[in-house]
Amino acid sequence: MDFGGGDEIRFERRGAAGVVTLTRPKALNALTLGMVVAMSKAFAAWEQDDSLSRVVIKAEGRAFCAGGDIAQVYHAMRAGTPPVRFFADEYRLNAALARFPKPCISLIDGIVMGGGVGISCHGSHRVMTEKALFAMPEVGIGFFPDVGGSFFLSRLKGSYGMYLGLTGGRIRAGDALRGGIATHAVGSASLDEIVDRLCEGDDPDQVLKTFAATPDCETDEGTLLSVARLFSREKLADLLVGLEQAREAGEAVAETALAAIGKASPTSVAVTFRQINTGAMLDMDECMRMEFRILNRMLASHDFPEGIRAAVIDKDGAPKWRPASLAELTDASVEAYFAPLPGGELEL
Known part of the structure; x- marks a missing residue:
């Protein structure tokens, strides 16, 4: 099936399923505009195709998808042509996936960021194997957890989403399953059989139940209770004070969190805090419009290209x-990222 995307992505009809395979393993399946546009076309077509009752998304190589191709984003910004279209199309795809009426089964067998x-x-x-590694590390490159992060991070229990968004913390399948990011955990060796049964038309819930694993959680209950207490603040200043006090009291999670936040872009940290708190009160489409506002300001900022330079281009860290x-940020400078766009809002 040819929805475009060239050799970066493959689409197949297999029995009852439309199957999407990301095929950029050397680039950790980082998304390009061509991949995003092709996926959007495929989902629009498959939604109307009564012969397909579900969609399966998988990937080649050691990563499910490590994110967007930020090197391309960097060079576009440096050339004075910020890739607004890429992000607009990506956000539209995210919103379409959220309202897709058929089961959509993502098989995450590696890095997902x-x-x-x-x-x-x-x-x-959202099916993760023992090889899965989840993170939203955007604050570390002067960006923010977009692609609907304001929607799903804000809805994780125990302020876990705020913790992940502000620290860029990396977690495995056990924590992702307990936190509500993953819906199922399975063994990597069973993926081919799972795909076969899904394509044969078996009920997705029953298929995944058959192969379900119960991995140990990597984070202990005491640490999670600390996260819930420390990251459920209405003001960022109060959150930071609480972390300082907890660090002085010997709480390891506070030490780790403060170290991560201290390395991140201060603007990104402040914007992300407000974004996740606000996202809890919005539906998915509203979240995507808010994120598009932030995105436009980030593309015109100093920190986003500087963060990519340090992490990916020059790699000086x-x-x-x-x-x-x-301390140098003002409320007004943060609020400016959320202001309505003069040229119009994201159309979904």
Whole structure:
């Protein structure tokens, strides 16, 4: 089936299923505009196709999808042509996946970050193996957890989404399952058989129940209770004070969190805090419009290209943020990221 995307993505009809396979393993299946447009066309067509009762998304290589191709984003920004269209199309795809009426089963057998989260975590079934590694690390490159992060992170219990968004913490299948990010955990060796049975038309819930594993959680209950207490604040300043106090009291999670936040872009941290708190009160489409507002301001900012430079281009790991500290930020400068767009809002 040819919806476009060239050799970066493959579409197949297999029995009862439409199967999407990401085929950029050397690039960790990072999303390109061509892949996003092709997926949008496929989902629109398959939604209307009564012969297909479900969609399966999988990937080649050691990553499900490590995010968008941020090197391309960097070069576009440097050339004075920020890739607004890429993000607009990506956000529209995220919103379409969230309202897709058929079961959408993502088989996550490796790294899933950023844009990879956007094409998996809004579907009905998020299946992770022992090889899965989840993160939303955007604050570390001067960005924010987009692709619907304001919607799903804000809805994780125990302020877990705020913790992941502000720290960029990496988690495995056990924590993802307990936290509600994954719906099922299975063994990597069973994926081919799972795909076969899904394509044969077996009930997705029964198929996944048959192969379900119960991995140990990587984070203990005491740490999760600390996360719930420390990250459920109405003001970022109060959250940071609480973390400082907890660090002085010897709570390891506070030490780790403060170290991560201290390395991140101060602007990104402040915007992300407001974004996740606000997202809890919005539906998915409203979240995507809010994120598009933030995105446009991030593309015109100093920190986003600087963060990509330090992490991906020069790889010196030494971004120079502006402003350099949270203390230098004003409420007005943060609020500006959320202001209505003069040129019009994202159309979904």
